Amino acid sequence: MDRIRRAFRKKNDSNQILNKSTYSLVSCGELPPDTLELWITLPEEVKYDPSMEEIRKKVEEIETNSKDTKEIIPNNSEITQSREEELGNDEDVTLMDDVKNRNTKYNNVSDQKKDKASRNLTGHNTQWKKAKHYIKMTVLLGCWTFFTAVFLLYNEKNEVFKNTAVSITEEKYYPLNVEKSSSIQVKLSGPFLSEQAEEKLNYSERKNYSQLIVWIESLNDNKTFEVINRTMAAITVSTCSLATLALVGERPTLMELITWLDVETLLLLFSMMILVAIMAETGIFDFLAVFTFQVTKGKLWPLIFLLCIVTAVLSTFLDNVTTVLLMSPVTIRLCEVMDLDPVPILIFMAIYSNIGGTATPVGDPPNVIVASNKAVIQAGINFTNFTAHMSLGILLILIQTSVQLRFMYRDSNRLRQRVPRDIQDLQNQISIWRRAADSLPHLSEGVNIVRERLERKITKINLKLHKTIKEREKRACPKDTFHRTLGELRDKYKIRDKVLLVKSVIAVTFVVTVFFLHSIPELNRVSLGMTALLGAILLLTLADREDLEPILHRVEWSTLLFFASLFILMEALSKLGLVSYIGGLMEQLILQVDEGARLGVAIMLTLWVSGIISAFVDNIPLTTMMVRVVISIGSNPKLNLPMSPLIWALLYGACLGGNGTLIAASANVVCAGVAEQHGYKFTFLKFFKVGFPIMIGHFIVSSIYLLVCHCVFTWH
Structure with a gap:
């Protein structure tokens, strides 16, 4: 012992x-x-x-x-x-053996209990194994059925190789039949510089080198937005209307058809196209876009709003379709260097372009149609009072649009294509440290020492992340890269011809000045169309061009033909009685209310009906028809209503209704086409989600403005 x-x-x-x-x-x-x-x-x-x-x-x-x-x-x-x-010795060994025997008996009893429990578990395990087996076999057979069916139904890919060669200074078109193709691979070979050698070159050296430019064009782009070309559709429908007149015995002569054309409108559009075509050669539109980037110092929302306001101001005196067409490419480039999604920015530009074009008689095609109408001119509406009545409401609408867009995109990340790299790095660091902290057991004070260190580090990184996100929400371009990006944009987008720019400014200033002088009766001897033509001739003279073909190629002849066809169509419908029928329906609705409320009802009816319809139909043909309806209502002695408030209501509805959908205005379609050419999808639904709520806001502000001006203060 x-x-x-x-x-x-x-x-x-x-x-x-x-x-x-x-x-x-x-x-x-x-x-x-x-x-x-x-x-x-x-x-x-x-x-x-x-x-x-x-x-x-x-x-x-x-x-x-x-x-x-x-x-x-x-x-x-x-x-x-x-x-x-x-x-x-033996005694001690004997005592130890007794202890071992007792432990053995105890272990045998516990083993018996474990055997009973293991039998119960064995039954459950057997059932679970069967269930797992059936699930596994079902999944495997499903996969086998899927890939067997796919292999039986679809052929192997068929690769087609085509080769071509292009020499220096040659431009070659190479058609590709890609209707059944899922992908196209273009491989270029030649004496090209390597990427490393190209990066070492500065801008001037790179500019002196010969370049090979390759682009792919889709010949079916128009199918995205229209079933048939709108000019062809207008020609076809107008010809059908003439055939209908012939059936009822009212076939007009050729001379009568020419009188149906609104020459004043066609002349004004043609002259403004000439002015814009020459101004585009100076590079002023690209320069203005880069200037907005410089002035705002890369801050996000100031840059967006200033870019949109510049577009709106240019659209007041130039064609808004051409303005959007010239401003869109450099805007896309700005968005790319700042990691912004160009699609919402281009939507904003199209909306502001339609708003700016509403302010003056020459800014938007519906305004041109209305301002050039003889009945409207006889009612006392000229360039000055037209601009005064429309511009005040447009200023209110610009404020409403800016506030509403800022609210809709209060999360600035929706404007970005991806999360910035510095924010991604900080988020990854936080996740690493957070996983380390969460893996700690809650045992003793020793663990808390490490946890406190980890939590302190996580808090520090979180503060840095919030600061970076807040700065990114304010800035479209980081401070450290702003000056480098600005230098690159300045080198690429600059005024190419300063002398021509000065000449263009002189011509445009002359045209705008004479437009405003139309309010003086003594000086109102030249129409709007003739004034624009004089300005175009002045610029052509100052530019001193020997060859006018390049400039005439930039004139949108299809658009002029589209307008001419619409004028013939509306006159034919008028002779068939459709215009008077629609006017009669509106007159009956207005007559059903009290005489004191008729003006307000007529304004609301004209504004909202023309606005909602123009959101889903091109506003140019709608305006061509509705201006006749409004003139008939304003000249009806039974109603005794002033014409000018109805004209303003029609223009607010037709022009601003173009912001509702992608197909409602020509500027929207052009903007979407430019975006697709640069690889950005511009869908109907994407525009609708932004444009339609903005359009409803336009109509609400316009309704309040017109009711206050003409029903309360009787401005007319």
Whole structure:
């Protein structure tokens, strides 16, 4: 028995030796054992972070000391061996055997209980294995059925190789039949510079090198927006209307057809196209876009609003379709260098272009049609009072549009193509440190030491992330890259001909000045169309061009033919009685209300009906018909209504209704076409989600403005 006591005493002594060694292992550096166990599980990035340097040094010291202590501490095998030597006689062995027998009996009882429990589990496991087997076989058979059906129904890909060669200064068109093709690969070979060599060149050296420009055009782009070309459709429908007149015995002569054309409108459009075509050669539109980037210093919303306002101002005196066509390419380039999505920015530009074009008689085609109408001119509407009545309402609509767009895109990330790289890096760091903190067990104070360090680091990175996001919401271009980006844009988009720009400014100033002088009766001897023609002739004279063919090629002859066909169509419908029928319906609705409320009802009816219809039908033919309806209502002695408020209501509805959908205005279609040419999808639904709510806001503001001006203050 004494030997047994000595053996157990030695066993306790060995445990004390182990406990002392363990304590000495963790007490160095004042770190508890939980902290040491936890340190092994942390990621390498967390271990070697500067904020964890103090703990890392202490752990390294402890690891160094532990190597020395392992040599002092006896192994368990040595303690066991010494214990067996002291218990070497038979009596001690007998006592140990008794203890082993008792443990064996206890283990047998527990094994029996475990066997019963294992039988119950075996039944459940068998059922679960069968279920897993059936699920696995079902999935595998489904996959086999899928790829077998695909292989049986679809052929192998058929690659077609075509080659062509282009020499220097040659422009070659190479048609590709891609109706059944899923992809096109273009491979270029020749004496090209490598990417590394090209990066070493500056702008002037790169400009002097010969370049090979390759582009792919789709010949069926118009199918996206219209079933048939609108000019061809107008010619066909107008000819059908003439055939209908012939059936009822009212076929007009050729001379009568010519009198149906509104020459004043056609002349005004032609002259403004000449002015814009020459101005585009100066590079002023590209320069203005880069100038907005410079003035706003790369700040996001100031840049967007200033770019849209510049587009709106240009659209007041120039054709808004041409303005959008010239401003869109450089706007797309600005968006690309700032990681912005060009599609919403182009939608904003088209909306502001339609708004700006509504302010003056020459800004939007519906305004040109109305302002050139003889009955409207006889009613006393000229360029000055037209601009005065429309511009005040347009200013209110610009404010409403800006506020509504800012609210709709209050999350600036919707304007970006992707999350900026610096924000992605910070988010990745936070996720790494957060995973390390979440993996810590909630055990002891030693774990809390590490957790506090990790939480402190996470808080620091979060503050930096919020600061970066806030700066990104304000700026479209980071401060560190702003000047470099501005320099590149200045080199690429600059005024190409300053002398021609000065001449263009002189001609446009003459035209606008004479437009405003039309309000003076003594000077109102030249029409709007003739004034624009005089300005175009002045610019052609100052430009001193020997060859006019390039300029005449830029005139949109199809648009002029489209307008001419519409004038013939509307006159034919008028002779068939359709215009008078629609006017009669509106007159009956207006007569049903009290005389004091008739003007307000007529304004609301004209505004909202023309606006909603123009959102889904091109506003040019709608205006051509509705101007006749409005003139008939305004000249009806039974109603005794002033014509000018109805004219303003028609223009607000027809022009601003063009912002409702993609097909409602020509500027929208042109903007979408430019976006597709640069590889950005411009869908009907995407425009509708932005444009239609904006359009409803336009009509609400216009309604309040017209009712206050003409029903309360009787401005007319």
